[in-house]
Amino acid sequence: MSIGIMWFRQDLRLSDNPALTEACRRCDQVLCLFIDDPQDQTISQVGAASRVWLHHSLAALQISLRNKGSELYFARGASEEILEKLIGQTGAQRVYWNRCYDPLTIDRDRRIKLALRDYQPGTFNALLLQEPWDNLKGDGTAYRVFTPYWRSAVAEFDKDPQLLDTLNTPRHIPPLTRSVGKKLQACVALNELCLLPEFDWHRSMMTHWRCGEVAARAQLERFLKSRVNDYGRGRDLPGQEGTSQLSPHLHFGEISPRHVMNRLLGSRRFDQLSDDELIFAKEIVWREFAYCLLYHFPHSIDEPLDTRFRKFRWARDTDAHLRAWQRGQTGVPIVDAGMRELYATGWMHNRVRMIVASYLIKNLLIPWQSGERWFRDTLVDADLASNSMGWQWTAGSGADASPFFRVFNPVLQGDKFDRQGDYVKRWVPELAGIAERYVHKPWELDAQSRDALDYPSPLVDLKETRLRALKAFSDIKGTNRG
Ligand SMILES: Cc1cc2nc3c(=O)[nH]c(=O)nc-3n(C[C@H](O)[C@H](O)[C@H](O)COP(=O)(O)OP(=O)(O)OC[C@H]3O[C@@H](n4cnc5c(N)ncnc54)[C@H](O)[C@@H]3O)c2cc1C
Incomplete structure (x- = not known):
């Protein structure tokens, strides 16, 4: 037996x-x-x-x-x-x-x-479509740039579609006999793991979610039925439900990326996907790329991959600024909306993750590791690989990262991706009544209207702090890259 x-x-x-x-x-x-x-x-x-x-x-x-x-x-x-x-x-x-x-x-x-x-x-x-050692450059080293990584992955899947085959649920999961079960002294009840906090803030957070395999599959099917067809546009609009919201399900392995890719492709090849579907497939492979970086550059969890950033001069005495950012009290509407969405739901839209990260790193000049830690504590999809890659990408210190001098302007980002301010007004109700053209820059309201708002003035000047960041970057730009 x-x-x-x-x-x-x-x-x-x-x-x-x-x-x-x-x-x-x-x-x-x-x-x-x-x-x-x-x-x-x-x-x-x-x-x-x-x-x-x-x-x-x-x-x-x-x-x-x-x-x-x-x-x-x-x-x-x-x-x-x-x-x-x-x-x-x-x-x-x-x-x-x-x-x-x-x-x-x-x-x-x-x-x-x-x-x-x-x-x-x-x-x-x-956990992955390909393990980190399955997709390497011709010389056997790891990719540090996404596009060739993606091309090589697709070439493999097209050559051998069985790589994306999935397994069914086992028909029978043979249980322990009663006599063996009785011997298990090392085991406890789920509640004894004490995963839930003492205070019940988590109840309202969980009203946004359904956990588990059945819920994950239903979520995927809902997404594939409609949202995927407008994903290229919808994924940039935080005021709409344009993305799959599969990230926590994928992180905990409630659904496999093979199953996601399989359902997306059906019997098609990658070059037969629509533009929107292809963008979605790429996002799934970005997740793979993050795991590849984690595996091959494990220090990138908390150290910059680009070693020039070790000498970067961050701002000092930033506790109060960090707290204001964490609480959604920076006075910059789209940043505050994102941070409050995160706190309330355990999730934040990708576009807004980039905006709040850029604001923390470049406008407040606070090391990305502080933001990474806060995300790790508050995200339901907190994932060592994707989180450190996302933060390093925004900081400009990671693999295939956005250059440091690209400082997201939260006002322009808001005007472009949340034009009517729906997203901001949902999460920052103090601004619900103000005219559209001020929703991303309430500091431009006349003094009387501004004083009537129960909303903080901007913590820092966006233009000045952008220049300060560029200056700090120019100090390390010419040094040797690791
Ligand atoms: C600063 C920062 C921190 C981040 N931290 C995390 C994190 O801790 N955990 C996490 O899962 N993602 C993280 N991301 C990536 C991305 O924001 C989320 O995966 C995405 O917002 C999840 O929403 P979704 O499931 O609706 O995504 P969709 O747009 O529907 O994408 C489908 C899936 O593709 C994967 N994916 C999409 N975008 C990315 C990306 N940029 N990098 C890696 N995988 C991606 C996710 O698994 C996602 O569920 C971070 C991004 C940034 C900029």
């Missing part, structure tokens, strides 16, 4: 889950397990908002497993110790998991693989 442990991590789903499929194929009983391990950089070390999502995602997975006659077991602590304990308690002979790509988890998994070598650990790819 063979018993296997299926260790769920960033793959909280039953379908297209190669480790689970293999466990069900090879074992007579499968112990489905989630470990809240403080060392786990991709899952357990994430911030408060993501832990709330994780709680609900695990609850959804629990239901899916119970519907299949199985059960999800939870444990807390160092994964090595817990796996060893559970192997001892159940007599399991095999362990299965899907791979993660952040440096701490890679190290830990290597140690576990070695320690458990007698239990034939089976590891698989469930």
Whole structure:
């Protein structure tokens, strides 16, 4: 009678889950397990908002497993110790998991693989279309520029469409027998993982979301039915629901990128996609590119990839400015709208992520790492790979980054992408009543109208601080690049 442990991590789903499929194929009983391990950089070390999502995602997975006659077991602590304990308690002979790509988890998994070598650990790819070592330049090194990375990925998929094939949900997930289940002393209830905070701010945040595999698939289908056909335009308009909002589902592995790509393509090749569909496919591959950077340049989580930026002179004594930015009180409407959307929903539109990041880095001259940390704590899709890439991209210090001298002007961005101010008015209700032409620059109202607003004056002058940033950049521009 063979018993296997299926260790769920960033793959909280039953379908297209190669480790689970293999466990069900090879074992007579499968112990489905989630470990809240403080060392786990991709899952357990994430911030408060993501832990709330994780709680609900695990609850959804629990239901899916119970519907299949199985059960999800939870444990807390160092994964090595817990796996060893559970192997001892159940007599399991095999362990299965899907791979993660952040440096701490890679190290830990290597140690576990070695320690458990007698239990034939089976590891698989469930998180990406291509693993970071699958798509390299001709000389075997990693791409640092997106376009050739994308071209090479598409060439591979066109050559071998099976790379995008998905696995069905296993028909049968063999549960533990009652007698084996009783021996599991290392396990606790989901609530005992304490993923939900004591104060219940999370309840209103979660009214914006449905977690879990079923919800993720429904979200994808809704997007493909209509929004994708106007994605090229809609994805830039924060006042509309123009994007898929799949990011937290993809981060927690509630849906696989293979499934997303498969549903997008149908039986077509990439060159048969419409322009809008192709732009969406590229975004999915940007996520892959981020994982590739994380894997090959793991220090880029908190250090600039372009080493000239190590000498960059940031502003000092910025605590008050950082707090105003975090709370959406900078006096710049589109920045405040974005930061308040983030706090209320755990998510922010991509265009606005770029605007608020540029404002923090270039107008407030605060190191991008401070913004990255805040995003990590408040985003439900906080993802080490995409978050550090997004921040480094905006800072101009990352791979294929926007040049530092490109300073987003939040007023022009607002006029262009939120022309009627719908987005700003939704998240900054203090500005709901003002005329359209002032909505992105309320400081231009006459003094009386301005005084009547319960809204802060701009924290800094946008023009002056832009010049200050360009000056700071010119000081490092000529130095050697790493
Ligand atoms: C400063 C900054 C920080 C960011 N932090 C994160 C983060 O922590 N987690 C995260 O998932 N994304 C992050 N992004 C990327 C992007 O903003 C989000 O992926 C996107 O807004 C999610 O919304 P969506 O699912 O509706 O995206 P869609 O536009 O529908 O795109 C579909 C999917 O493609 C992927 N994707 C889209 N844009 C990007 C991108 N620029 N980089 C990488 N993947 C992308 C996401 O998985 C997304 O779900 C960040 C961007 C910036 C500028």
